[in-house]
Amino acid sequence: MDTGGGEDQDNELMALTIDRSGIASRPDPATFTSWAADQRVFISSVMGDLTPLRRALATAIADLGAEPVWFEAFGGRDDDAEVAYLSEVASSTIYLGILGRHYGRLDKAHRLSATHVEYRHAERLGLPVSVWVRDEANMHADQHNFLDEVQLFHTTGNFTNADDLIGGARRRLEEMAAESVSPWAKLGEVVFRTRKIIDDGTNLVVAASVHSAEVLHALEALRPTNFGSHDQRLTWAGRSTAVRVTGVRTTTTASRSSDVELTLERLQTRGAGSPFAMTASFSTGSRTYTSDDLAVLDVRHMLFGEEKPPGLLTLGGSIRDFTSDLPSGPVTTSLYQALFGLLATEALLESSRAMRVNKAQVSSTGPDGRHVRLAWAGHTNRGDSPTLVTVEGVMPSR
DSSP states (O other): OSSSSSSSGGGOSSSOOOHHHHHHHOOOOHHHHHHHTTOOEEEEEESGGGGHHHHHHHHHHHHTTTTTEOOTTOOSSSSSSTOOHHHHHOOOOOEEEEOSOOOOOOTTSSSHHHHHHHHHHHHHHHOOEEESSGGGOOHHHHHHHHHHHHHHHHOOEEEESHHHHHHHHHHHHHHHHHHHSOOOOEEEEEEOOSSSSEEEESSSEEEEOOOOHHHHHHHHSSSTTTOOEEEEEETTTTTEOOOEEEEEEEEEEESSSSEEEEEEOOOOOSSSOOHHHHHHHHEETTTEEEEEHHHHHHHHHHHHHOOOOTTTTTTTOOOOOOOGOOOOOOHHHHHHHHHHHHHHHHHHHHSSSOOEEEEEEEOOBTBBBBBEEEEEEOOOOSSOOOOOOEEEEEEEEO
């Protein structure tokens, strides 16, 4: 397998061709301004000595063109500052937390600090998270436990003053903008970053800047010929669909990357599972399992090695075990996370067990393995509306 890196360790990575040099391109000023105009940044922290920092950060966010969402600006509320503002979190697009020494008083409804409750709500909603830490060495124990929870899936930054905080938060927002406009995609067995994906429901156009010569060659090999077209599966941003490649156009410039435009036709095919299986239930003994329950059992068996109940059938077929395609050699955490998300999304959607993947988080390797959190839109018993299905646990090291 060739991943475009050339190192011996690349041969351990699986039968994928990966543009490992593909980095999220820094958006130009106009693109960043357009992105920022759509963002509502929720600022979460205790009050008191952090209030001046909150004010400075809110001003900086507004100067970037985004909308800061913070308690001091709500105005006219009867609730005090220790109440978690979950509705404001839900209406935001980014969570930005500031953690100091103190944990804060407990929110009356949740028995956690308001900041902690707001963070967990942002996590459940799948918001991008940025957390900044001051005075970590002198943190109270409950605040340190909160920080440990955050650092399970997120990299935190440290700061000592307002300038540090504003500079770090600005850089993080620029990184979020870059990730947003350069999402990873998987077409067949080729993985690369894209600049834009246009989907009209029938056809898709994928634009990318490709750095790896091997990836460029693999994409060019998908061009239709007199002998027929290539049917593949395109996976990106929680979505996955069968497609037929109808065109591949490449532009070589003086830079080290090549511009690629792929035109794809969406294929009207079903996943491995039947429509009946997706909405049916199965009873064994005293327990009835919905299609979502069966999907959870499949995923937990696949990721964590948990045994399924004896005598249980999986209607419509099991979810394909994608874990064998995950890297076994050393790769960066960010690349591993991207590959995990793409492979999990592809496996869930091609089996028709999910309508869309909402969250695919995986931590760096710990003593027992990698902590995983996976959430997707499943099926109700009647199949008339999606249900949120969540799986969490530790995937042993392989």
